[in-house]
Amino acid sequence: MRYVPFMKKRCEILQPNTDTVEQLLKVIKCSPIFASILVNRGMASPEDISDFLNPSLNLLRPPFCIKDINIAVQRIYKAIKDNEKLLIFGDYDVDGVTATTILYQFFCYVGIDVSYYVPHRLTEGYDLQVTHIREHALTNRIKLIITVDCGSNSHEAVQAANKVGIDVIITDHHKISRPSPPALAIINPNQPDCPAGFEHLAGVGVALYLLVSLRKHLRDRHFWHNRPEPNLKEFIDLVALGTMADLVPLTFENRIFCAIGKEVIQDSKRPGIQALVEASGLKLKVITAEDLVFRLAPRLNAAGRMGHAKEAVELLTTIHPDTAKQKAGILNQMNVNRQHIEIKIIDEICQHINNNPHVLQKGALVFTSSKWHLGVLGIVASRLVERYHRPVVLISTKGKEGKGSARSIPGFNLYKGLQACSKDLESFGGHPAAAGLKIKYEKIKPFEQHFEKIVQKMTGPNDFLPIITIDYVLDFDHISDSLIDELESLKPHGPGNPAPIFMAKNVDVLSSKIVGGNHRQMQLRQTSGRTGKTFRAIHFNAKTDPPLKNSFEQIIFRLDWNRWNGKKTKQIMIEDTETFTI
Template identity: 90%
Template sequence: MRYVPFMKKRCEILRPDTDTVKQLSKVLKCSPVFASILVNRGMTSPENIFDFLNPSINLLRPPFCIKDINIAVQRIYNAIKDNEKILIFGDYDVDGVTATTILYQFFCFVGIDVSYYIPHRLTEGYDLQVTHIREQALANRINLIITVDCGSNSHEAVQAANKAGIDVIITDHHKISNPPPPALAIINPNQRDCSAGFEHLAGVGVAFYLLISLRKHLRDRHFWHNRAEPNLKEFVDLVALGTIADQVPLTFENRIFSVIGTKVIQGSKRTGIQALVEVSGLKLQAITAEDLVFRLSPRLNAAGRMGHAKEAVELLTTIHPDTAEQKAGLLNQMNVNRRHIEKEIIDEICQHINNNPHVLKKSALVFSSPKWHLGVLGIVASRLVEKYHRPVVLISTKGKEGKGSARSIPGFNLYEGLQACSKDLESFGGHPAAAGLKIKYEKIKSFEQHFEKTVQKMTGPNDFLPRIAIDYVLDFDHISDSLIDELESLKPHGPGNPAPIFMAKNVDVLSSKIVGGNHRQMQLRQTSGRTGKTFRAIHFNAKTDPPLKNSFEQIIFRLDWNRWNGKKTKQIMIEDTEAFAI
């Protein structure tokens, strides 16, 4: 047995070098708390910290050393010059949709004959396939295919394109097969012989860098001499959306894209974005990166999950307000449906686990059903990983075939785990933390057994115990407006740049009430505090877990502004009250 169900989380108090913290605090004129957080994130150079806190498009590193990018740019230039037909082949998630959109709009601006195609998630599945060469490329006399956010494992499709005399340029960021597909050019910073240092980019980031290189190539050949040159900053709104939605590390270029792109959205003239923001119940000028993650991205993703991703591309490319309003409303309703179906599947699986608690003796959870909607399985798997903290594979079966989504915990490389079980699978692809797969129905039981053994072999006991890294043990006396302003400068948070986590000890609960149906709002005061400061706190989804106490030995929390009706107040957001220190 690798994991004891519902065991308390373990928290580790980070202890940065005190001399480095003091020096940074002095040089940056910031609080020791803020300096400690920077050191905990591996930032000790004042110059690098300045760049991190002040993201600028000018800080983007040049892309010209990315493998094959010059080959791709020259081929696209020839296509433009010779008026060839280009097909952009995308993926159905937000990353793929935004990457498709920026390439499509750039080529439309140039004036070339360009079209795009995104496969249907349920009926066609992921990636460029041989049928697409026949039915989309040959049928429409395409000369050049450019993939975005896919293609790194499309051997047969690329071979079919080559045989038909159609060149293929792959732009992607997923794990690439060895040997790679025989494409004319593969722009994937994660391929083995590419040392450019852009492994963190999302698919839309790779596509954006292709546009940077292409625009310069065209400039060097005086293409823009008699026409306006496109301002690529106008595309950064979509780069931010795709980057944040794809959960890539929000460091280096991705941080720049996220911060600058959010600002571009705040002043957006893009009709589709305006409609999407409105249907999400937000105000354009007040959009935050968190809104991109939790409000806009789910609605864009709903198109590919519940219908067809082309609806999302049409929303982002339209210039007509009526069309934008109609498309945004459609995506919003799809998202409502998605949430309903997602809840049904989660409730079903959790009920099954409650009725069969022995399931939790396993190191991995593998479930299948013919009733499940494939489009939501990735989200459901993520929710189950959060709840049970172990790798999860969910498979939707139809006849003799099954398609599924998998999600993992930090201590287990999912891609390598699936690779070890590849004999049971028809195909698979993805990342260390998330993947998709195809499997024959009769192989599911065998896969479940092999996957369980693989997870056990590749993990240790501590990998199954949720870990919270504490940045600072913070007394309430030291919580101030200036500290929260400092913390704000670290946003947006996400992979690679987690929100700062604090611990406070001996905290009294002065009052408590339930808000929003399932959230507990409290007024807190620290017993040992000299100033007697009290703070409003919110503990999400904590109506009965844990039971309310009059005091806590310790709380694990985040700090932020609570903005409401034009006012802002300091707020504690409780993460945990039961964790134990190690």
Template identity: 45%
Template sequence: MAPEKKWSIQQPDSDLVNSLSRSCGCDSILASLLINRGIRDPQKALAFLNPSLSDISSPFLMKDMTKAVERIARALAEKERILIFGDYDVDGVTGTTLLLEFLSNAEADVTYYIPDRFREGYGLNKDYILSNAVAANIRLIITVDCGINSVEAVDAANHHDMDVIVTDHHETPEQLPDAVAILNPKQAECTFPCPMLAGVGVAFYLVLALRKHLRDKGFWAGRTEPNLKSVCDLVALGTVADIVPIKSENRILVKTGLDVLTTGIRPGVNALKEVSGPLKTELDTWDIAFKLAPRINAAGRLSQARAAVELLAAPDKSTALPAAHFLNKTNRERQQIEKAILDEVMRFLGANPGHLKLRSIVLAGNGWNEGVIGIVASKLLDLYFRPVVLISVGNGRAKGSARSIPGFNIHEGLKDCARYLDTFGGHKAAAGLSLLPENIPAFASRFERVVRGKSQAQDFVRKIVIDRMVRFEEINVGLMNQIGRMPPFGQGNPEPLFAAENVRIVRHGIVGKKHVRMNLAQHGCFRQGLPAIWYNGASRQPLPDEFRKIAFHMRWNLWQNRKTLQLVIKEAE
């Protein structure tokens, strides 16, 4: 049962469009795209179109930043043993690598640890403090992409004379851990202007502040002061993979990071690019999201995320390439497991169609890989457009991954189900949880009631948001060059989606069994037909002679050293 769709055409005020176009010296279509993304001020528009590291905010605007850098500086001066405690996803792995490289360069006595997803679960935990950190004589713990909920673990560390600095970006609970410093732009009284940083973004601003603090103390005299632009490749990887909005500070960091990734200064990334198959000459967010990030993530999903840190921190190609091949192999295994779980879920829903009459999907399976169910939940969300919770049951425990639609805050929804949960945490769109297996039916029932109570019927209609209706004669190289100023694309800055009416198919052919290559013309337009590709469009056979309307992206098609304009069809009626 496919979700209902509704085309929604943006209609920005024409006077505002003309004014912004004149002020910025840009095409009116580009001005429309900016306004559609909430950018109306000329200065903000120019900053958006020309992202620069020189425009990032002071890291000291983040609450507790001064406390954090002073404590780390003391650890450096007194040669205290420092532990970086990370998370097993791309965001956590890249943030861990970034901090590890910086502190190692500063000659710190530093080590790192990323918990086992299956044995230990997410976040800093009391057992690790007592069984490992105490014995290792750790004096300072810095968390990455975790820790905001680790009240008990931080208390245990404090009891054993260990200080903790929490760096995290997840939603803050009512009770915060008793840490020396908490760096989280979402916490109350934090004046940092970008609350939607990824975990690696928080880590980046920590080292940015620490570098300056150490500079002011004369620390770098006789040492090489790190160039932090070079670590923006890690920031881009983690930020894009964590699906945070590519706006404000994130846009600057991702744009800079993509340039660094394309240049290829990190042996581990170069090795990963080599095993990932053909990539664009200039990497974009798609290459991260669908090529690089899944391979980095695979380690933490199926085995040990340490392998991903070792890859990213590898000093040379000979060290990096075996690690890259391992991650590539692990990713193939992940794809097979993902397909098996998805097939099982689809068979169940096919045999039990009543579940699709609900506003949520909550399903549990024995032995489902808890590192993969989040991906499957995302696929189900895309298929059925409603909140999804998948739960893996095994060894007397249950762990779940939740994904949600824009109209329903999944984190707030889980708060209303807290009586049935042991733990939960996350964001508006994605969350993790754990509970007793016997509580799953009650949780599923309560969650459905919460979804119904906090949503409306229109929340379950997938909106196809059209940036602008265009005529084919408006589509040209000049417009493409204007659109080329909009990337990097992602959450908060989607790739522009255009629409055209009364389009006929001049000719078409099947490519790769599933895709349709076409040449399109528009009634009343005298320009020659435009080449187009419709991925997975072969399922619509037989194709009509013409479409009432189509929605499409405009992209360059690079083939055999030729660059041609091409429409990429997303919807057609």
């Protein structure tokens, strides 16, 4: 068998340049542990470190070099002057919903005749289509369409719009799978000939930068003389939500958006955010970046997955607290329904794999069903990638057609893989780690075979071993309040800026109990520790089958504050106890 068993993991311990660490300690005040982590993450100068640890809107790079952005703002300015009807065409995920909201609210403030349209995931599918031009834009006398988080592959729709005199401005961040659509302007940092260096932005980040450019364009033409110039910081809460939910790298602008956005949310006056936070069982003033990703974003996403994403836009745009509370309740129930359906599909697929273990000899997992809810397939695929560490494609079929979601592992570029199989597909789009596709029913089997060959060709055995990157081998003696405070300054965490991971060896379990069904709460002490320090630890989703271990040769863990009833205590968050080192 080519692929090693999926249960194994490999561990890579980072080794910082000791000379660089020593030089860093001479110019900044921090612990050697923290300095090592900074060096491991490519930060060696005091200026880089200061910018990273002190995110500020003043550090944002100007967007004026993004290709076509000047063409776009000139056309929008004409629409404002001539009072043309403007349509914002969005996407149904959190990135698309938040991008739709900020553009809609900005143009409402400007006073232009603006509306928005978000397609239904199940009945209309992704992206701007010819039917949207004929049945919505044309009948509503739209003169200008601005897409957000979509449109980069909408060739036929843009051509249809051009034929009837409707201009299209595309704002997006997805890869373009073929020559660009004939839009008036394409604002997409990921198009091949865009030199701006903003490839990491989410769709909502691209939309915000359009507003930054447009606001300046209007300022230069004295537009704001009769009304206050809008403070775009008021949109950063939604930019943070969309950015974190879309799992783009939390570096450069994205880190600034998310750090400042969390602060804006904590002081939010937006009724929709207030209601969503309350429905999630949270409190505004103490909300964390993790809450945005794991509590708020899933509820906003549930609208597009289980119903219609316009519910999420209506929640974020309403100025009425009662309406916001009602909408948040609807989204909350949708999220509960989503969780139930998700669990059912995961259990079904895992049971199939347990009954047919030979499928794990393949490099990719491709499954099809006519009974699956299309709206949850992306989440289910992500869960299966976490469990089996293989690229996963899930296809929901209806009649002679199928629609699917795909997720991948770090060692396999999913977008390029699907591109290599494009002859089997009706359409596809996405990123190296996540994608969506449409396929004819009779093409599913050939696609599965072709995709498997592509995965084998583009990967090696080590790509199928989950890798845990260790920032530092840390003795319990060196765990302190000040160290955890230093680690806190690295937040928010996400792709491109993961939480620091540590390793400790020879750890004894002094006490242990199972909480919440399958979480193991422990009191730990390191055998070789000189100080005898003990720490509270929690291992979520631990193996609880007896006998529970009373000691570990090594543990892989994170450090964080455990906050409860206004108090905080040091806590070890165990990531893994069974791994091997490379």
